[in-house]
Amino acid sequence: MDKHAASALAALGTLFALSTATLAEDKTPIKIGVLEDQSGDFALATIGKVHGIQLATKEINAKGGIDGRPIKLVIYDTQSDNRRYQEFMRRVLQRDKVDVVFAGFSSASREAYRPIVDQFKGLAFYNNQYEGGVCDANMIVTGAVPEQQFSTLLPYMMKKFGKKVYTIAADYNFGQISAEWVRDIVKENGGQMVGEEFIPLGVSQFSQTIQNIQKAKPDFVVTLLVGTAQSSYYEQALSANLKLPMASSVNVGQGYEHKRFKAPSLANMYVTTNWIEEVDNPKSKDLVKRWHAMFPDEPYINQEAENSYDAVYLYKEMVERAGSTNHDAIRKVIAKGDVCLDAPEGKVCIDPKSQHMSHTIYLAKVNEDHSISFPKIWQDVKPYWLGQVGCDLTKSNPEAQYTPSQNPKKDGK
Template sequence: MPISRRKFIKTSLSATAALASPAISTRYAFGSDDPIKVGSLLDQSGAIASSGVTMVTAMEQGVAEINEAGGLLGRPLQLIQYDTQSNIQLYSQYAQQLALKDRVDVVHGGITSASREAIRPTFDRFQVLYFYNVLYEGGVCDRNTFCTGTTPAQTVEKLVPYAMKNSGKKAYILAADYNYGQITAKWMTKYMQDNGGEVLSVDFFPLDVTNFGPTISKIQAAKPDLILSALVGGNHVSFYRQWESAGMKGQIPIASTTFGLVNEPSTVDASVSADIYGCYGYYEELDTPESQAFVQKLKKRWPDIPYISELTAANYEGLFLWAEGVKKAGSLDRMAVIEALESGITYKGPSGDVTLDGVTHHTTRNAYLAQVKDRKWNVLETFKAVQPSDTAMVCNLKDNPRDNQQYVIDIDS
């Protein structure tokens, strides 16, 4: 059964308060050293909360594990996190607070690309190391920033040809009307064309749209072989329900770059989610010792936790990649840690081996192609050590260490 969001957030916030309290050094017997401050900015309420709450648990779990193992450099971690409430203004406000008042050593945060771009300049300006642990459209090139989630070249490039092979060569694309949806739609189009396919139409939808009736009529008239979806958030789940109500379920396959990230297979009817294709850097259903241990730990601590997706795993892995960088540097000095991270650090996490690429500050990681069956993801194929080749087209921080922007990759070049 779906959990009460209020109940889950209340539990999460209680855990946060415990981890951030001054008593942490006494609890873990670290002595008199000051704690290492880890900042976190994630949406625990508002429209994006369904993505943020499990990411919060991952950060809390990781901080607790590091402290129980002796901390870093003999010092405990202190987690300082703020609920950004799905509000870009609060992202900016709390970013400055973390940098100037809390004086954190690193920040892990942001969910949407808009939230990332609202806070990234603040951390650049005040020289606070920043990790963005979310799948996104690619292109960020900033020596102070590390992006640990998957990019289109790692997942969409696998998803589109597989879906074409099992359906046909004519696609209709639906996407959220902001950076992620607009750029992902371009990648979908590229990969369709690269594999001999054709895109009949591309429709964009603001995040508050819930009525997809007119769109479904357009799709019926266009008669595609395949739907490619980059729809985002709770409102856009309405499309999948309305698709079934219109009698279209089973007639045209759907492949999505977003469905299932926030528990959709468990919160919609089994008939609505059945057979949808996805490709991510992690699924809760992965049958590996690392994944099983990760899921068991989270569910033991938070019995009501929703589905554990790439968002959760990448946030956890991002924390441990940073910790490995600190250990290798033997210091919290920002540049020393950056140089250590650029050396090709690998962490074996719930998703498998995750390696930081020093040239792009993105990760080389596994990708998994799956299909929903009986409200669960059935993993069909595993792609090992997939590189972020899209961002590598525009970003070379080894040659251009002062680069500091998000590129819109010229997909046609």
């Protein structure tokens, strides 16, 4: 058989496959790639994300799948290692040919895999709170962003405790950009940064940092510490009698430090989170119950676990309304601006301009005995910032990440 005949046959084959797909009801599984850290420094916060995806998948498949097609998960352990993300992202997109990928905890790993998603025109859900600013049509972000977490948290803290603020943050893109947000919001509200320190990932000894904070005498400390090594800070701060109020966008809601450390090392910590297992409403209680039925040993269900759970249902909604897993069709559905879900946290919707998600933001306060109370709840907080600075994915796709100091509005474009 010569080459032409072979390619003609192949074309015919493809045509045949396409026609059967449209004619008969398609029962082939929808493949979701899952790249999350199930080992290494971040595993503690991310194993629950995988469980959330598995739980939602089981529930959806039990009710007939997405548009009659079952979901099949392709799960890889990215080992808290950015290179693994790149390796496995290529593998799920090229070899496993998944329809969508749910990937990533740290912002460093997201920025490591994002160019690969863009290169192969994949579609990735990033189900994690982060420093904000990703304007990329190939990404859908279900995690909370600074205008949802800091614009609520910091004015509350400054009103309650005072205007002098000290930030300690993990030293990589997440910590640096989040600290920039803190700086800007503190300034806008007439406060003052009395100190800022960036801690390399993996550092576990904070004696000198604690003293630097005592020297600066802030009214409260913003802790943007990431990874299990850095969470040694709280215990060490308490034992040095540093009992300042703390504010955070990542602690408790991610690393459930209030469960891991002996009270009262996290007392007086205030966190803005879009969900944690303590949230007291019927939908949340029900989720926790179903979760523990499937994963009886789950130590804690954090906000990223709920985001991941919600993301599967959101994807189901998008595919069913688009009538296919085709990315352009899905984006057309998102562009309508009414892709929403009644999630355990409350109603959430995808914003078409940024493809980020609106959230209910809970202010969680850690009490003396490490129980959680919610002094304030903000309903339906929208991810407005990217739209304001000129990101509109319905019109153009810059595949970029913007920051408060670097964005189209600032650059005057």
